[in-house]
Amino acid sequence: MTKQIIIRIIFISLLLILGIFLYISGKEHTIFIDNKEITLNDTTYRANSDYKVWIDNKELKVIKKGERGLTKVTGTNHKIMVEKISDKVLTGEKHEMRFRLKMNEKIIIINLPAMINNADEWLIKQIN
């Protein structure tokens, strides 16, 4: 009887753990990618070029100067990679950043000029 109860408790615990894993790995986050001028801590980062963007190795469209791109991701750990475009040709100048999202961070805004210049606040998270 005790053995049966223990097995049941283990089974329910495993299901709970699976549920939490599915919740975390399936949670959707919306990412806005701005290629716009931004002023952070009295420093202005200007948008000078167009960029090709990959998020988690998924190719997004080219984000032109002054434009905003949008994508949706699931899970917590992500990678953004951008490559500068000059005269409509990829230049090979790549920048890569990794970021981690919490469950309640539903909307994220990434500013490309700030990211390329390694500004601390290149990623703004909106809690919802």
Add this chain to the structure above:
Amino acid sequence: MRNNNLTKRSVGKIINVLLNNTVPIVILLILVFAIPLSNLSGTFIIREIVTRLSRNLFLILSLIIPVLAGMGMNFSIVLGAMSAQIAIIFITDWGIIGIQGVLLAILISTPIAILLGFFAGIILNKAKGKEMVTGFMLSFFVNGIYQIFVLFIMGSLIPISNSEILLDKGYGIRNTINLIGIRQVLDNLIAFDIKGVRIPILLFLIIGLLCIFIIWFKKTKLGHEINTVGQDNDISAYMGINVGKIRILSIVISTILACYGQIIFLQNIGTLTVYDSHIQVGVFTIAAILVGGASVTSANIGNAIIGAILFHAMFVVSPLAGKTLIGNAQIGEYFRVFISYGVIAFSLAVYAWRERIEEKRDEITKGNEI
């Protein structure tokens, strides 16, 4: 003389087969006339049937086990559908998408389905011999509770943060929810195209596994007990089988399977009509399996597959056939609803008619013995 006997026997057999398969034969004949009238291409009809098979077959298969247990067609599968919908509302609110969303919906809905199935089983045990009408009424009763839960409790007692699914008054769920996050996730995970017809391999694998499960289950000790209970409750009790428990178990299994079936159905459709999606589940799935040649007392995997093909072929073809024939597509729409309810009524009438004949036969046999 011998030849005459053989001919009589053959004719008798043919009449028997025709009588046992009246519904599928009638539907097949209707289809033979309706398909050319609809002017639909073969590829279109096949594509639609494949899509509808993958969408509905799991739900239809969920009806088999209660029939084995002698409980007739389980109208209370609507309860399983409601469980699925509650779970899907939760994952939509939490923003869980993709295959994780579907799996989490399965995880959340299972205990709800078990609970509702158990409740249905207890009620149906108290209405032995009248399970179908009781199950039908039970689905209306639980629908009321479901509506209170979704319309008042969600958003007030249970926090719902997604404004897209919440009514403007701050509590209650909107009539329609867009399931874009899980739309056709299972359909597209493993699939390929053959001449413009998309085959959702994963879904057919899942359905195949359910068929294997049903075949295996029938051979287990529990399966044999369910079968014995289905044959005769009194003899089963005499043999030491807990009839009530077995009947509850078969309803619980059916409710859980219906719950998974509804998740498969909704992820394929991509839209949840919160207050309507579950209502027609019982009638349409039961009509489909009956169209396949099942009866209140016997149903198998073959009936489910044939029924799904015939019933949904009629669903695809009848509006356009109606339009060609009478100039109004609505006629075809009415016709398929008429067929759904008509098939159920016909099967019940045939069942009652056979029971009466058997009763008379028993009376005559008893009279002869005396």
